[in-house]
Structure formats: C-alpha cells, structure tokens
Amino acid sequence: MSQGSKIVIKDFNFYYGAVQALRNINLPIQPNQIFTIFGPARSGKTTLLKSLNRLTDLIFGTNHTGSIFLDGTDIYDSKVDLTHLRRRIGIVFDLPTPLPMSIFDNIAYGPKLSRTNRRNRLNEIVEKALRSAALWEEVKDRLHGSALRLSGGQQQRLCIARILALEPEVLLLDEPCSGLDPISTTSIEETLFQLKKDYTIILAPHNIQQASRVADRAGFFLNGELVEEGPVYQIFTKPRDKRTEDYVTGKFG
C-alpha cells in the first residue's frame, strides 16, 4: 500500500506540552489524489497538516515521535532544509491572506525572492499560476489592481496561485472554503479537482459534505486518532468503525 506513496506517515505522535494531539498515526498518501482528513473540532486535523511541512516547529513546547516521509526521505531529518521543504509542501489556511499589493505582485513575490527577477519570466510564472488556480480569466485585465479588492473566493484562489507559483509538489489546505459563499466554494472545489492531476492534495474540509464531494480517499480523525481511512465511497457509505458511522450519519458533530 505504501509503495508509490508520495507521503508516508509512520507511528507519528504529536504533543503540545502535556497535551497529546496526534496518536500513533500511520497513513500513506498517494500522489494525484485528493485525500481528506475530516473529523470533529480539536480532532487533530490542523496539527497534522502543520506537521507535514513542519510549521509546528514554530510553536514553543511541542514535540513528536515517529516519522513523516516525503518521497522516502524523513522530513524531520536534521539535514532537511526547511525553506526547501516548505516550497515542496505548500499550505493554504482558512482565511485568505493576500498581501496589500497588486494581484501580480502577490504571485510574483515568492519567485522574486528566491529565483527570478526577469520580467518576462515573471509574467509567465504569474499567468501560469493564475490559470492553474482558475483565476486568470477573472483578473487578467486588472493584474496591477489591488488584491484586496477581490472577492473572498477570488482572494482564496489568489492564495492558492501564490503557492503554485513556488512550484510545490504537495498542497495542504486547511478548511479553505470556511468563509466562502456556495458559488466561491464550488469554484475552489473545481479548481482542486483540476489541480490533482499535477499535485498531491491533502484537504481538511469545512464540512463532511465537502469531503464526500471532492476527495478520492478519506481518513476520519477523532481525539487525535486516525479511526479509519479508505476510498471516500467506502468511508461514507460502509464505514468499518462504529465511531465513523455515527459521525458520518450525524449522530455527533
């Protein structure tokens, strides 16, 4: 099962001081699929996403045991370059956070810092990222207008484009549609569907309907434990564990 996996999480435990937030997680994640991690509040979804690109390193007093492999290399190995890791594994949070600058500069900011300053090349990178995030057609005539004037749904796609401009391999999304209206939510979901051809996507959905609509596979989290994982149709229609069944049928929330 773990053969061909992009990511393998092995015997992974995570602690905020004395609070254990993840309990012995074992999970392989395949490329070119959308994997959704779903479960009630405080079940550990955000902690797992942040562990995957080591954003948790920034939180004082945390520690972990076990491993997370990306293409076979442990991301917690002391030789891993964190900047490089976070380029390979990008993360998008619930609230869109465009920088107070133009649409163009929001996307060009990262590539400019690290790679290229050539205007032609930047034009290409910006267009490609905006096309991939399904935003190009809506903004191509106002690239130099402020990103803060975009709608919430457009801002969230801009944030996805900003990550794509860094050419990641894995996209982590933590409730990316939680503040959005249904039309914007649909456009983000359609965008994710297109993106999975080229990326490995891990999504904490903002509700279980979204998990069942967009994902290929799903893992149910409860109190830091991965209760079960499998193809979406199985998890939502024939779960093996009573706790998953109670959650997907709405017996608790």
Ligand SMILES: Nc1ncnc2c1ncn2[C@@H]1O[C@H](COP(=O)(O)OP(=O)(O)OP(=O)(O)O)[C@@H](O)[C@H]1O
């Ligand atoms: N910075 C922190 N310091 C201490 N404890 C934390 C911190 N962040 C999260 N926790 C604890 O870790 C556990 C898992 O939280 P986490 O945010 O990962 O859950 P979640 O599934 O993302 O929840 P939600 O659905 O509310 O976003 C909870 O018990 C939470 O209180």
Ligand SMILES: [Mg+2]
């Ligand atoms: Mg969360």
